[in-house]
Amino acid sequence: MTSRDSLATGQRSLGDPSVRFPLWPPLTAGCPVTSNDSVSYPVEVDYAYDRVPAGLFATAPGQPRGHERWAPLLPPLHAPGLGEGGTPLVPLGEGLWIKDESRNPTWSHKDRINRVTVSAAVGAGAEGIVVASSGNHGASAAAYAARAGLRCVVLSSAGTPPAVDAFLRAYGAVVLPVPSEARWPLLRRIAQRFGYHPVSNVTPTHTGHAFGPEGYKTLAYEIYAELGVPAAVFLPTGYGELLFGVWKGFAELVALGVTDRVPRLFSCEPAAGGPLAAALRDGLPATTVPVGETAAYAIGSSVGGYRGTVAVRESGGAALLVSDAEMSAARAELAGAGLWAELSAAAGLAGYRQRGGPASAEGPVVCVSTSSGFKDRDLLVGGESAEVDPEDWAEVERRVERG
Amino acid sequence: MTSRDSLATGQRSLGDPSVRFPLWPPLTAGCPVTSNDSVSYPVEVDYAYDRVPAGLFATAPGQPRGHERWAPLLPPLHAPGLGEGGTPLVPLGEGLWIKDESRNPTWSHKDRINRVTVSAAVGAGAEGIVVASSGNHGASAAAYAARAGLRCVVLSSAGTPPAVDAFLRAYGAVVLPVPSEARWPLLRRIAQRFGYHPVSNVTPTHTGHAFGPEGYKTLAYEIYAELGVPAAVFLPTGYGELLFGVWKGFAELVALGVTDRVPRLFSCEPAAGGPLAAALRDGLPATTVPVGETAAYAIGSSVGGYRGTVAVRESGGAALLVSDAEMSAARAELAGAGLWAELSAAAGLAGYRQRGGPASAEGPVVCVSTSSGFKDRDLLVGGESAEVDPEDWAEVERRVERG
Structure with missing residues (x-):
């Protein structure tokens, strides 16, 4: 074994940890034994x-860039990488750090998951993948599929922002906009008919891809390598895969004896929905809720999943609901510090501010910002900048002074 | 002195290296002695x-992220950073590497320069900056200004793509779209009236900011730290600042005895213009040319500068002209490998392909890809993806199979 070989041994049910399965094939519809x-x-x-090799979590010279560095604790990386991960922690003052995931290959955190899911498709011998997504997940899947030489079908939504539609198509995927409720049945049918590997969810409450959240563990490893264990991490939350991945990464560090505790994890869902907050409130493993109007389309989920419940409960965190106005204020705060984030991406900072800011002397706090401002629906709201007549110096002065 | 202190001692004319000036104030209009x-x-x-501290170029543990790592060989970093640089080299086969600059804080190489120019503004005591730019440079300047608490005025062009206009405004800058020919006079007037520090060019042939290209040297340092000295580097070229910075970085490595040669540098200008190619052809230090139609708006310059001439000549490289069709093919090649680049950003790979691909056994080749596909004017050309009726399975099959 080289240090870059995967140590993955099999799959285990979250519904009952004593229920185990072989590593292959990846269970793309969750646990067939415990689900009801x-x-x-x-x-x-x-x-x-x-x-696990000694020193895996030490900052050592010559570490490879991307998931390769953490390959022993990831499923086999059969698909080539794009230098995913390794994103910076940008200080925002008062012990607050922004983990800026817009520095990934397709400018969102989703690249961490898609390196792993497309690898699963390659390992499973599929000729293509199929994904339901109107944004970052779909474009990221398309990019990794292109790089691996796989075909890719993206089931997007009608009403996808034009810039995001162009983004989805950029990597040569077949993009099929369909009504939201039609996406999952169609995904299953395409997977069956063409033998394409599904890399997004196909179940009533969310299970997603069996291997996917493993890719998010690298966020925890990176935060630990740079800051140690923070007091808390605030995360934009849709289906809870990111949340679970970060929790599992820290939990592994504890299990391996590298550290002795996990940070408190705060899920930050749009107040218009919030299936995770509802499940925790009602004592359910997972649930679905109606979703009202929210511009945070990337995380406006009606469907929750059990992973998020585990992460919040086991870490001693809490499920927060943030309004569009709170996310908008957080987005403005990030922009004022030089970071232009998607509205959804600002949900983590919005949750942190809602909790009242710095948490006494407990230690550093990390807010994960998942993606860039280019992805927002309201990109062009308010129209373009009005042209100014350069001869009209009084008007130039007025506009400069107004700021 | 700590290892992070700047070792900058003064400014030196490129027109006559014996002509020297103090470090402050930065000469924002080039050399007043040799210019004519x-x-x-x-x-x-x-x-x-x-x-220079021993081991600065060794890959060592615990290196800071961003320009801080190279601070001794940069002008003083008075403005706070955003984790600029440290971008990955993505392999493209055959000894070819793509330096993906879209992983920077505002998703282009311009962040390397603006950390330095905004630092110069802070060091000079200015309350704001003013920049003429319709794209990456302006947004990057606005981001660093916001982070440093400076005001920012961006003189953009009418016809800036809407997504880029939103990008320019995201960081709170005053954006004034004006006709192209009015930008430089207005920039000078605003700088004078408000005492704002100009961070883009104000002279007839390009001189730009005195400190700016120093920020691009970090590209050479990073490439060296990861690959050693490549055989050649192909770079999208507008005013030649990037080209010069990369050349100077490698030249410093030679001067410091770290290595014994510089790579051949190939400037890749849009064929519709090409002031650097014209200057080299005509034996001039710099010149201006008319610019025809090109979609590569980020590098469609009519104005060249002496820096590019130095870099191509001293490195034994060449000035290439690439057509929009060649850039478009290179952009498609990058997308097929999972990297969505702006048309201008693909000019480096276009130049490499024009030269016939791999250069025998001379060593690795690096093409710099400067920015993401979100910046292109033609983002929405071809319309949005047409919605498909999920009940019409025959149509779904047809579209999946057509690919």
């Missing part, structure tokens, strides 16, 4: 933790 | 090279 009509339970990946 | 009516000569920054 009301809740679908995801699976996770197990590893031979006793064989 | 037909050519403006830039200045560069000098350093106490004999005091």
Whole structure:
């Protein structure tokens, strides 16, 4: 074994950890044993933790860029990478750090998951992938599929912002905008008919891809390598995969004896929906809720999943609901510090501000900002800048002074 | 002195290296001694090279992210950073590497320069900056100004793509679209009236900011730290600042005895213009040319500068002209490998392909890709993806199969 070989040994049910499955094929519809009509339970990946190379989490010279660095604790990386991860922590004062995920290959955190899911498709021998997404997830999947030489079908929504539509199409994927409710049945049918590997969810409550959230663990590893264990991490939350991945990464560091605690994790869902907050409030493993109007389309989920419940509960965190106005204020705060984020991406900082800012002397706080401002629906709201007559110096002065 | 202190000692004319100036104030209009009516000569920054810390170019643990790592060989970093630089080299096969500059804080190489120019504004005591730009340079300047608490005026062009206009405004800058020919006079007038520091060019042939290209040297340092000295580097070229910065970085490595040669540098200008190619062809230090139609608006310059001439000549490279069709093919090649680049950003790879691909056994080749596909004018050309009726399975099959 080289240090870059995966130590993955199999899949394990989150519904009942004693229920185990072989590593292949990836269970793209969650745990077939423990799921029932009301809740679908995801699976996770197990590893031979006793064989993790010493010093994996030390900052050492010559570390490879991208998921390769953490390959022992990831499923096999059959698909080529794009230098995903390794994003900076930008200080925002008062012990607050922004983990800027817009520095990824397709400018969002989704690249961490798609390196892993497209690798699963390659490992499973699929000729293509199919994904339901109107934004970052779809474009990221398309990019990794293109790089791996796989075909890609993206089931997007009618009403996808034009810039995001162009983004989805940029990598040569077949983009099919369909009504939202038609996406999952169509995804299943395309997967069956063409043998394409589904890399997004196909179950009533969210299970998503069996291997996917493993890719998000690298966020925890990176934060630990740079800051140690923070007091808390605030995360934009849709289906809870990111949340779970970050929790699992820190939990592994504890299990490996690298550190002795996990940070408190705060899920930050749009107040217009909030299936995770509802599940925790009602004592359910997962649930669905109606979703009202929100411009945070990337995380405006009606469907929750059990992963998020585990992460918030096990970390001693909480499920927060943030309004569009709070996200908008957080987005403005980020822009004022030089970081232009998507509205959804600002949900983490919005949650942190809602909690009243710095948490006494508990230690540093990290807010994950998931993506760039280019993805927003309201990109062009307010129209373009009005041209100014350069001869009209009084008007130039007025506009400069007004600022 | 700590290892993060700047070793900058003064400014030196590129028109006559014996002509020297103090470090402050930055000469924002080039060399006042050697410039004449037909050519403006830039200045560069000098350093106490004999005091460069040992091991600065070794890959060592715990290196800071961003320009801080290279602070001894940069002008003083008075403005706070955003984790600029540290972008990945993505392999494209056959010894070819893409330096993906879209992973910077505002998703282009311009962040390397603006950390430095906004620092110069802070060091000079200015309350604001003013910049003429319709794209990446302006947005990057606005981001660093916001982070440093300076005001920012961007003189953009009418016809700026809407997504880029939103990008320019995102960081709170005053954006004034004006006819192209009015930008430079207005920039000078605003700088004078408000005491704002100009961070883009104000001279007849290009000199730009005295400190700016120093920020691009970090590209050479990073490439060296990861690959050693490549055989060649192909760069999208507008005013030639990037080209010069990369050349100077490698030249410093030679001067410091870290290595013994510089790579051949190939400037890649849109065929519709090409002031650097014209200057080299005609034996001039710099010149201006008319610019025809090109969609590569970020590098469609009529104005060249002496810096590019130095870089191509001293490195033994060549000035290439690439057509829009060649850039478009290169952009498609990058997208097929999972990298969505702006048309201008693909000029480097277009130049490499024009030269016939791999250069025998000379060593690795790096093409710099400067920015993301979100910046293109033709983002929405071809319309949005047509919605599909999910009940019409035959149509779904047809579209998936057509690919």
